[in-house]
Amino acid sequence: MGERVLPRAERRRRTEEKILDAARSLFGELGYERATIRGVARRAEVDPALVMQYFGSKQELFQRSVRMAPAPDGELGPDEVVEHVLGSLGMKLELPEGSLAMLRSMLTHPEAAESARQMLGGQIGRLAEALPGEDARLRATLMTLTLLGITVGHQLLEMEELRGVRQEELARLLRPSLRALTGQDVP
Amino acid sequence: MGERVLPRAERRRRTEEKILDAARSLFGELGYERATIRGVARRAEVDPALVMQYFGSKQELFQRSVRMAPAPDGELGPDEVVEHVLGSLGMKLELPEGSLAMLRSMLTHPEAAESARQMLGGQIGRLAEALPGEDARLRATLMTLTLLGITVGHQLLEMEELRGVRQEELARLLRPSLRALTGQDVP
DNA sequence: CTTTTCGCTCAACGTTCGTTGACTCAACGA
DNA sequence: TCGTTGAGTCAACGAACGTTGAGCGAAAAG
Numbered sequence: 001m002g003e004r005v006l007p008r009a010e011r012r013r014r015t016e017e018k019i020l021d022a023a024r025s026l027f028g029e030l031g032y033e034r035a036t037i038r039g040v041a042r043r044a045e046v047d048p049a050l051v052m053q054y055f056g057s058k059q060e061l062f063q064r065s066v067r068m069a070p071a072p073d074g075e076l077g078p079d080e081v082v083e084h085v086l087g088s089l090g091m092k093l094e095l096p097e098g099s100l101a102m103l104r105s106m107l108t109h110p111e112a113a114e115s116a117r118q119m120l121g122g123q124i125g126r127l128a129e130a131l132p133g134e135d136a137r138l139r140a141t142l143m144t145l146t147l148l149g150i151t152v153g154h155q156l157l158e159m160e161e162l163r164g165v166r167q168e169e170l171a172r173l174l175r176p177s178l179r180a181l182t183g184q185d186v187p
Numbered sequence: 188m189g190e191r192v193l194p195r196a197e198r199r200r201r202t203e204e205k206i207l208d209a210a211r212s213l214f215g216e217l218g219y220e221r222a223t224i225r226g227v228a229r230r231a232e233v234d235p236a237l238v239m240q241y242f243g244s245k246q247e248l249f250q251r252s253v254r255m256a257p258a259p260d261g262e263l264g265p266d267e268v269v270e271h272v273l274g275s276l277g278m279k280l281e282l283p284e285g286s287l288a289m290l291r292s293m294l295t296h297p298e299a300a301e302s303a304r305q306m307l308g309g310q311i312g313r314l315a316e317a318l319p320g321e322d323a324r325l326r327a328t329l330m331t332l333t334l335l336g337i338t339v340g341h342q343l344l345e346m347e348e349l350r351g352v353r354q355e356e357l358a359r360l361l362r363p364s365l366r367a368l369t370g371q372d373v374p
Numbered sequence: 375c376t377t378t379t380c381g382c383t384c385a386a387c388g389t390t391c392g393t394t395g396a397c398t399c400a401a402c403g404a
Numbered sequence: 405t406c407g408t409t410g411a412g413t414c415a416a417c418g419a420a421c422g423t424t425g426a427g428c429g430a431a432a433a434g
């Protein structure tokens with residue numbers, strides 16, 4: 001029947017990706033502690049020992065599941081940066097599964113917390129460059145954490161108040177609020 | 188020496204409180220999964236079996252550790268509500284240990300997530316009553332999640348950008364941003 | 375065809391955890 | 405004073421976990 005025979009290299013690649021997909025989704029649903037190697041293996045339709053053989057340890061599997069390409073950055077003005085941030089961190093429904101796994105675990109798994117700090121720090125740094133004023137970095141932090149809070153409430157806590165709310169609606173309500181954090185006062 | 192003899196009732200009360208304190212701090216540091224009954228018992232200088240005898244299960248111990256008196260609410264105007272929210276959720280360094288334990292676990296422990304939704308829902312409801320307009324509840328949600336994000340970054344992720352920043356400084360930067368979410372437009 | 379490689383499975387080990395039941399001993403009530 | 409209560413301890417259970425090593429069978433190499 002439909003079972004094709006694959007060369008070894010290709011077969012290995014597919015199995016590894018199948019495990020990584022299962023790991024990303026399970027870590028994203030349950031967090032680092034509750035997600036088990038056995039559970040990942042079951043979801044990937046594979047033996048638990050194979051997961052160990054491929055990734056060495058649960059810790060390394062998690063790291064591989066979470067690693068992502070860093071966002072490309074370009075020079076922006078203080079106004080464009082608001083639009084950029086509105087379209088970037090989390091608001092979009094297409095938040096990659098790897099990020100979800102990292103966010104889910106960041107409060108209870110020290111290594112995930114470090115990854116989160118790095119990712120947020122990157123975002124903050126890029127934002128701060130585009131903002132004027134003395135406390136640009138502090139304001140960039142507050143903007144980033146604002147988006148983090150909404151992402152947490154929406155994607156992880158699944159608050160009913162945000163269920164089915166369109167992205168543009170959120171952007172419309174949030175835009176004045178974020179502009180107020182840019183520091184280019186118009187009082 | 189300093190070891191006084193206590194009546195049974197009083198002794199029980201003190202031991203129970205000692206265990207609860209240990210549980211709150213350990214749940215707050217590690218989250219539900221990583222914090223163990225044995226660890227709580229060690230911190231409370233007590234036998235693990237005693238913790239079970241007092242609270243029945245780890246789950247019930249967590250619930251008791253997290254339960255808090257709901258914040259008192261009063262009628263507020265749309266302006267006062269901003270000041271109220273600035274002084275309430277998390278910004279203050281005195282965030283009670285029970286809340287910390289709940290927030291730490293909310294992304295990975297389903298029951299903690301439910302408690303968090305309830306607490307945030309309460310805050311949102313109180314806020315929404317004070318806000319004008321059609322989408323008052325949605326804007327109240329965004330205000331609440333903004334504060335949640337900053338609390339998470341500050342108290343749980345311990346982002347260095349917020350280390351040692353004074354509460355009034357945060358309030359000053361955040362005030363215009365939160366006002367922009369009240370909905371009383373002045374464009 | 376023979377030998378080697380390697381993807382994969384199976385069965386098990388050791389540890390840690392939540393939880394339990396039997397026990398000890400000092401405080402209490404009659 | 406004597407029997408009862410109840411706070412606290414001790415040792416152990418069963419389950420689940422991460423992890424390991426031996427082995428099977430098919431693909432690759434010769």
